Amino acid sequence: MTRTNAPTPSRRQVLAAVGAATAVSALGAPFVARGQAAKIRVGMPTILSGRVAILGTSSRDAAILAVNKFNAAGGFGGREVELVVRDSKGQPDEAARVTRDLVNTEGCELIIDAEASSGSFAVHEVVGELGVLCLHTCSETSALTADPKLHKPTAFRSARQGIHDAVAGGKYAADIAKRDGLMKWMTCSPDYAYGRDNTAQFVEYLKIFAPEVEVVNEAWPKLFEPDYTAYVTRVLQVQPDAIYSALWGGDLVSFLEQANLYQIFANGLQWFSGGLADPPIVNALKQLPSGLHSVFRYDPEYPDSEANKAFHQGFTEISETEPTNWAWQTYTAVQFIDQALQATGGKTDGQALADAIKGAKVESPFTETGEITMRESDHTIIGYPVAWGQSRPDPKGFQNWERGDWDEILSMEAEWKKRQGYA
Secondary structure: OOOOOOOOOOHHHHHHHHHHHHHHHOOOOOEEOOOOOOOEEEEEEEOOOOOOHHHHHHHHHHHHHHHHHHHHOOOEOOEOEEEEEEEOOOOHHHHHHHHHHHHHOOOOOEEEEEOOHHHHHHHHHHHHHHOOEEEEOOOOOOHHHHOHHHOOOOEEEOOOOHHHHHHHHHHHHHHHHHHHOOOEEEEEOOOOHHHHHHHHHHHHHHHHHOOOOEEEEEEOOOOOOOOOHHHHHHHHHHOOOEEEEOOOHHHHHHHHHHHHHOOOOOOOOEEEEEEEEOHHHHHHOOOOOOOOEEEEOOEOOEOOOHHHHHHHHHHHHHOOOOOOHHHHHHHHHHHHHHHHHHHHOOOOOHHHHHHHHOOOEEEOOOOOOOEEEEEOOOOEEEOOOOEEEEEEEOOEEEEEEEEOOHHHHHHHHHHHHHHHOOO
């Protein structure tokens, strides 16, 4: 938020609210973070149950932190924000239904879409039809905002985008492949839009920077696959030099736990991941091998700034978990909403708010430069941390972050858009 000196609720208060959210979600009723008359109601469809519930709970807690700061600072003209969170259970049809219900029945004037990519495309269509402001905070599938055919005037992405990570990750992995002779690659990613899109882009840029590498095998487990034994044994059979994986959340934890049982990293296999460096994911692993590579997700020590440390402290005081990538992205969404409300004089008309967000910048604890920009041309953020680092087992975490070059990323993204017919 733009106001960082306001108090936050106690852990007990927020955990009570979290408990209420979980209880009423099962009944199909909304969770209201703060409820009084004449509030600006903001709806949040997300995933609060199942293996990847960490996506929804960490997004929700970050939104609560940001909304309570906004309200404690006086809201806008006496109007506070009321956060209404609903569980889609990770089902796209339910995400669409919940979003429509939040607007038409619950009276929500804005939407924070904290769905995985599978649900975000469904939400995207609904908000396009209804004309309300929407910020997608978790979907990283590039096409959501990059494809002009999918453009919705009032929809934005405050989440990282796959193509940005692909350029930085491809360059990082290619340098290591050349140095260490990693010529034989395998991929193992979830079989849905994000997994396919993210993996194809990573491989494309890996080969651009290191044409000599070869992908010898691909594995596509279903989203929320219950058992990864078949995929782990395939790795042992193929014996690649390196693996790239877009698995995330509980799926990634389950795969790595089973991989550790088979000791697949014992003989020097290199692992490159689009989703490992989230503190709750790292902490959920019984054993974190040393030297696994991951793109930055969230790290309380990177960037090494007082603002980042303050965010981490504020979040952990009100949540049962560490911040995640989805947490900082959702917090950033509320920052853009706050700033847009100031610009529109408190008007919640979708197009008026959208006009205020296009091209806007917000101060950010999560970047090296201290700000994040919402690009006007395609409604997605740029300037966020695009870095790759390596795992350390003790204390569990990541280190040796190598910052991506945004000038190179934007240049190569422009070329990619032309190849895709997006520009």
